Amino acid sequence: MSVSEVYDPVANSMPASGALSSEMMAHLLSPVEQDLLKEYRQLLQNLNTLSAELANLATVPTPEILDTLRVLERKTAIVFTLLKASVYSIFLQQQLHDEDGSVLATESELE
16 A cells, blocks of 8 residues: 555545554554654653643742742752761861871881
8 A cells, every 4th residue: 555545635535534543554654664653752742741831830920939949949058058068077087087197107106
């Protein structure tokens, strides 16, 4: 079955179902083309989902979004402060450890 038998643009006629059945598609398209169409369907679904989420975000009032972002910013700042304190503590412990090692080495050289 050729493409012209399935859809004739001059006669503008389609099969009674209005779309090609999967069996007809299997005969008309190569496996690579079928995989490509599947990927395009998945892309379409993802874009529709993204569009719906963007439409939802567009309906949320701006002050509400800003308040949520402020809370997130505070939490991020707390985590960053704790991280800096932890790193400082590690450096301080390393420095004390190095000083203790040099003091012990000096004492053993004096003996």
